[in-house]
Amino acid sequence: MRNNILRCLIMLVALVSAPAVSYEAAAQTRLKKIVIDPGHGGRDPGALGKKSREKNVVLAVSKRLGELIKDSLTDVECIYTRSTDVFIPLDKRAEIANKNGADLFISIHANSSLTKSVTGAETYVLGLHRSKENLEVAQKENAVITMEDDYTSKYEGFDPTQPESYIMFELMQNVYLEQSIAVASLIQKELQAGGREDRGVKQAGFLVLRQTTMPSVLVELGYISNATEEKFLTGVEGTEVLASAIFRAVKSYKQLYDTQNSPSMVKAEAQKAEEKKVNAWPEGVNIRIQVAASKSEIKVDTLSGLPVTMLEDGETKKYMLGIFTTYEEASAKMKEVKEKYHDCFFVAFDGKEKIAVKTARRKLKK
Numbered sequence: 092m093r094n095n096i097l098r099c100l101i102m103l104v105a106l107v108s109a110p111a112v113s114y115e116a117a118a119q120t121r122l123k124k125i126v127i128d129p130g131h132g133g134r135d136p137g138a139l140g141k142k143s144r145e146k147n148v149v150l151a152v153s154k155r156l157g158e159l160i161k162d163s164l165t166d167v168e169c170i171y172t173r174s175t176d177v178f179i180p181l182d183k184r185a186e187i188a189n190k191n192g193a194d195l196f197i198s199i200h201a202n203s204s205l206t207k208s209v210t211g212a213e214t215y216v217l218g219l220h221r222s223k224e225n226l227e228v229a230q231k232e233n234a235v236i237t238m239e240d241d242y243t244s245k246y247e248g249f250d251p252t253q254p255e256s257y258i259m260f261e262l263m264q265n266v267y268l269e270q271s272i273a274v275a276s277l278i279q280k281e282l283q284a285g286g287r288e289d290r291g292v293k294q295a296g297f298l299v300l301r302q303t304t305m306p307s308v309l310v311e312l313g314y315i316s317n318a319t320e321e322k323f324l325t326g327v328e329g330t331e332v333l334a335s336a337i338f339r340a341v342k343s344y345k346q347l348y349d350t351q352n353s354p355s356m357v358k359a360e361a362q363k364a365e366e367k368k369v370n371a372w373p374e375g376v377n378i379r380i381q382v383a384a385s386k387s388e389i390k391v392d393t394l395s396g397l398p399v400t401m402l403e404d405g406e407t408k409k410y411m412l413g414i415f416t417t418y419e420e421a422s423a424k425m426k427e428v429k430e431k432y433h434d435c436f437f438v439a440f441d442g443k444e445k446i447a448v449k450t451a452r453r454k455l456k457k
């Protein structure tokens with residue numbers, strides 16, 4: 092167990108090294124590249140229906156989705172992690188997205204349940220599961236790594252069957268959470284508009300999402316264990332309904348994304364950030380809440396307008412929220428910050444020099 096936690100922490104360090112987002116780069120940003128990831132393939136059939144296999148269902152929907160994107164969103168490039176019936180390891184799927192600098196990653200799957208009556212579509216973003224049911228979906232999808240060679244060392248001892256392995260998803264800070272939820276919500280909305288039963292947007296620890304460095308979602312199109320839904324999922328009409336629902340969601344997300352990254356919006360954001368930087372290191376004792384640390388620059392979201400400051404400590408960049416000059420004020424905000432950044436903690440400074448929080452409290456009381 093202790094070993095597991097250690098491993099999780101090692102993985103966490105690797106995780107927080109997300110790529111930098113600068114305002115200059117963002118000014119030219121448009122949603123240009125999408126990686127479509129049909130789950131499973133080759134020797135890994137995925138979930139099994141009475142007559143169908145998940146790997147075939149999701150490949151058909153993925154390819155149709157790609158066609159729709161190519162036809163209508165001409166400035167978007169679509170890259171598949173697989174376009175044929177081949178086995179691709181999970182880490183390779185993420186690597187394809189990362190190496191290509193994709194703006195969005197969509198992993199497509201179908202579900203199964205021992206309870207044959209269960210139906211409906213759901214979309215996952217990376218995070219800690221809130222229910223046993225969500226954990227089970229992630230466990231099932233993550234189990235494919237056991238078909239890969241050398242999976243214990245490749246995934247640093249992650250055991251998909253052990254709930255303890257999933258602790259790391261609690262410690263993890265998902266930089267792309269908000270954007271991923273936006274995509275997932277649009278997909279669910281469109282699937283519902285297409286007549287599918289909406290099981291909602293959920294969070295769980297999917298390994299394939301963990302390693303991507305962009306907004307990422309995993310869609311469970313429906314249950315091939317249910318006879319009616321299996322018929323729908325494997326039919327031409329079903330493929331069309333599902334692919335076009337995801338396509339409409341991608342299109343809406345692109346509109347949002349491109350507007351948000353238009354030069355005028357970016358300029359306004361940069362100005363706001365600049366204003367907040369003023370007096371980031373005032374004279375005297377001050378307390379802050381450290382929310383993240385990383386070797387590379389990362390985007391840290393603020394809460395209730397608290398200023399975000401970054402301090403370089405050797406090779407590590409430490410990100411903090413708020414500048415408080417009383418401990419009471421800092422404590423009052425801590426609760427709210429902790430809800431988003433579970434592992435945050437107080438740090439204290441005298442000017443820009445770091446001091447012990449205890450010392451700061453004593454000095455502030457004087």
Ligand SMILES: [Zn+2]
Nearest residue numbers: 130137200201
């Ligand atoms: Zn799957």
